[in-house]
Amino acid sequence: MSSKGYRHSSAGGDPKEELAIRFVNTVAWRLRTSHEERLSDAQAFLRWLAANQTGMEQQLAMISARWRTHQQDGAKFYEAVITLREAIYELLVARIADVAPPMEALENFNLFLVRSGDGIRLRSMAGELFWCIDEASDSDLLKPIIMSAANLMTGPKAHRVRQCQDDRGCGWLFVDESRAMNRRWCSMGDCGNRAKAQRHYRRSRDKSISSSS
Template sequence: MRDPSEERLADAGALLTWLGGSGVGSARDLKRIRSAWRADVARCEAAYCEAITLREAIYEILVARIRRRAPPREALEAFNRMLARTMPAAALAWDSGDVTWNLRPEGDGLDWLKPIIISAAALMTGPRAHRVKQCEDDRGCGWLFVDESRAQNRRWCAMGDCGNRAKAHRHYQRARQNERG
């Protein structure tokens, strides 16, 4: 179970930075969206809230799938509402020698979420869906990851973070037990 108090996308600016770092949209697209959001703060807040709702819906659906349970009805409804609103206008563009999503700040503001919605739907229903796992960190990390290991036995979101911490903790516990015993 993840820690619900951790929010790494504190505001719309952080969301746009994450989108850019994740390769969703060109720098020009993100600059246009940022300008449009500055001009319409209510639209900016609504778009940010939709992105958080989308993230939580994706998370709940994938965690339910990992546990082989039906996802919460609200999560499916939220995801499907956004999917239905974005698919009719899906478009790709050529930008700086690469194919990218064509993102626009017009409309209801969900155009820039298309790549995430479509990617999440493909992950949830595709051949890699059974490889989605939740980090087993005892601190409550809760991150999801796609287990691409050959044996399908990966336990942590990242070996350099949660995995190392868990292994160091086990080593410490064994050393303490050997000292006592």
């Protein structure tokens, strides 16, 4: 992963990706023994949500202020954030591998899903639609992510979800929108470009060895 642009930000990747994908990608280097956590606490999650879900600024500010006073509430909510994120990740990875989903992940996600019916609505802003939370309720913050994940896992894009094949252990997820459905990298500007450079280096090296022999 590079240190430039969205690849190094806490936003979780390409802003054009599904919200659930960006949420899962708040862990960098998924396939390494040591991951890089981009959501260090509840306040970091609020900042991530503000960067990824417009139209919620007032509600997020109210909750942020409350959590600064009642830090235990933020800490408890943060546990739910991580539980949801890892459940979504495990379900999507199982879908990629075409294997049965882990039961614990499925049960955890379903617990979030059954609570996600009320408290949110769509809001029109500058010709676009955004999720809006009616009241400053902690649990409602996760609902746009839950809806995004449920729609992704059951919709027409489910079979297009992929995991980056970078050999350093990137592990970010993405939706393959290519016509041939042969995309291998989370970003051609980073992991894909590095793989391309490596192939070029190996070809040049092999050609040099062949010429000198």
